[in-house]
Amino acid sequence: MEREQLLQLLAELLVTHSPPGDEREMDALLLPRFRESCAEVRQDPAGNIIGRIPGRTREGAIQVQAHKDELGLIIKRIDADGKIQARPLGGCVPWKYGEGPIDLLGPEGPIPAVLCVGSTHTSAETTRVQSARTGPLTWENVYLDAKLSREELAARGIRIGSRAVMSRQRKAPLVLGDYVCGWGLDDKGAVAIMLGVMERLAPLSGDLPVDVYFAATSEEEVAAASGPFVAARIPADTLIALEVGPVADEYANANSAQPVIWYQDAFHTYNKALCDGFMSLAETLGFGAQPVVYSTAGTDASAARRYGQVGSIACLAFPVENSHGYEIAHIEGMCNTARLLEAFLRSPGVNR
Template identity: 40%
Template sequence: MSDPFRERLFRLIADLVLCHSPSGAEQEIDAYLLAWLGERGIPANQDAAGNIIVRIPGRDGSRRLAITAHKDEIGGIVKGIRDNGRIEVRKLGGAFPWVWGEGVVDLLGDRATLPGILSFGSRHVSHESPQKVYEEERPPRWETVWVDCKCSRYELAEAGIRPGTRVVVGKHRKQPFRLGDDYIASYALDNKAVVAVLLLLAESLRHPGPELSLVFSSKEEVGGIGALYFTQRNPIDELIALDIAPKSSEYPIVSDRDPVLLSQDSYGMYDEALNARLKAAAREAGFAIQHAILCQFGTDASVAMKWGHVPRAACLGFPADNTHGYEIAHFGALEACFRILETYGRT
């Protein structure tokens, strides 16, 4: 990879992906973000909901713009611990065991992080064993799989593993992988890839047009909780969410490198006037835009607009394969998101 911008973006994403941040247990990425911003002299604060906020005064004090990128990732949550030490897990956000597959997961205990194996059971079995159904009829579900740390209930308790403990894909499995010069593949690109973009915007947009808030939002994957808290307490005229955009045959998202503007998702409509202004900024910056409406999808922006916290909202997304799994994205789309919002933020 010879392009300096892409090289820096890859390094940032790699750092961010390896910071565990399941919804509501985001301390590891919080520490990274605050240190990164502090080292560059960019003032930031963290509110009571866990959002990290960079406020940048604008030339036009009558316009208030916020751009969000959520810093949490999907994961699991411990429901119970059996007498044999096997751990029962349920989803936190849109995580599915058949997507993660058997392999190492990390349990973020109160006193220690323990590795465990997400387990589906043996395959050398007949129909007398419950695992046989996975081979012939249906995928495994959280209710029928378990995590095995090979620890006793006492050892798990000593580490602070309990109902409510968060579970994420093991770090060694999350290391991003490059496919040629153009693509990056990893778990948790949703939404660490555009958290990296937002960091670069914090560095670049030192003299924006509007009053600007860059919000690294918390607990988005479980209902946009951080963004709702922020928008309820801060008057915002326009809210733009940076997020992923799922590629699928049902959506007209055909280019890997062109960002996507949404008109609608599961939570409601986006603002078409704001979309038009973002499209104009894209033309000015020299990038094309794709349009889509999405099902089974929501963002900080659509949730906040649905609840009447903001009058105008938009979502600018980067196309990705295998969303909420081992995601694949094009560096060109991420750079385009950066350049478009840099252009828009300066006007």
Template identity: 40%
Template sequence: MNQEAYNQLFTRIETLVLHHSPSGVEGEIDQYLLSRLQDLGIEAWQDHSGNIIAKIPGKQAGAIAVTAHKDEIGGIVKAVGSEGRLEVRQLGGAFPWVYGEGVVDLLGDKQTISGILSFGSRHVSHESPQKAQQENQPVQWKDVWIETKCTAEELAAAGIRPGTRMVVGKHRKRPIRLKDHIASYTLDNKASVAILLALAEQVKTPTVDTYLVASAKEEVGAIGALYFTLNQPLDALIALEICPLSSEYPIQDGEAPVLLSQDGYGIYDEGLNGELRQ
């Protein structure tokens, strides 16, 4: 990939990252994707499960789909307490020690409010509850809160309530460039959605009908993809996803895509994997 292509990809991923999309509250990214697909002149719509679907007609009978989930992990408000403090629990595979203390955004029904994910004072003694978190165990969601400095009335007016989604704040969410690498929150799976948009730009006359699906609520059970596949007959489906580069996995770093044989949901189709390897 040349430098210009890297620059374009970085800009596209940055734009996607800065559109919040916690599982189940994905309207911000939905509006962007529908607008972008409309600009490309591609037939696109949103189904009852929240998926954004683009269809590129093929020359022959048959249909395939390429998916990439558009939702991101985060938190969900459990309770609105006194003095503007909110209890939160995880949404998807989110952990407070990954985020650290810092700015988060609360996506209220009427207004987005920023707060601080807080762990408590670090100036503690052996009698303080935070002492165990310093030395013996990771911080858990039950031990943290969001500090907003809003009154209960102000939070209610913004539509902040139990069920409100929390995500890393845009204040610190913007990606940074490390040569040809990107450091960012929510690359899972905004990086793959960027590839999906690139396909929408480049694929003009596929052999068979091709559906590009930005799927909803993947982080909480792949709900959108399940709904789509139950309602749309397909000959094959390819899911775009980031993969781990860790010593325990036999994956080599590089531009070549990785084909998985199994994950936590189940096994993949060996026949389709074989076709993709050719």
């Protein structure tokens, strides 16, 4: 995968809206691309999009998963004056978002709103602002305001249970030299990598060593239930998740051209032999990789392993700063993650 292809895919993917449970924009973009590259494509009852590129045998088949949902909000209450109280879908926090534009997702399309805390020029009498001023900013401290009444919002299909996400006007990727920045690189950056690898492998349909299943999974950000749903129903005992690799001093990794190989996370450990094989393959390819043990994260693969839905797991990732916020990724790190996955799928028996 090359830089220009990656950036073009990110420009298309990052501006879509796909909070957990309302991923229709991503579905509309992904389904045609899956059909272009895969011999069989379907969408299951959980909303996952699954495609298969056949190999010379079904024995030893591999599944690759990247989740198509992003962090978002669900509406908890709409007050009489139209102010909206929301709860997070996944691990998003308001101090990452800040005051600014938010899109409410109605049946006819997005409705602009603003995430608000309130006026700074207030005293302790204004309890919401005082609480935000003196303690950590929580979703209880903020509200969404579309300058519409409760009745006007209802007429446009916005009610309790509706979703909200970062405004589209804030979502276009920003390129800073060797880095690309944006909301939702977790995990739309990994979806871009998966699409690039699918396109590269499509001409080898029927001639790959084994069948390869690709799945764009739904609702990973809320307990990672859909990835295990796929894993249990695909005849492939090896699952590779594509993810972001959060960068922090405690993990001794860097935002560089080297992919990240997860060895453990909060859900489970990853198959050591498979991870070691990826580390060796990355060295052979000339760019190397970074082994990481995470303490608080999880993936579709580790969730599936924890639930006993798959036999062997690995997670390939590109390094990012500011995870679950305005993320920054090394472009060559993303391209090398794609190259590593492609090389593995072309000769999986050598590396596991």
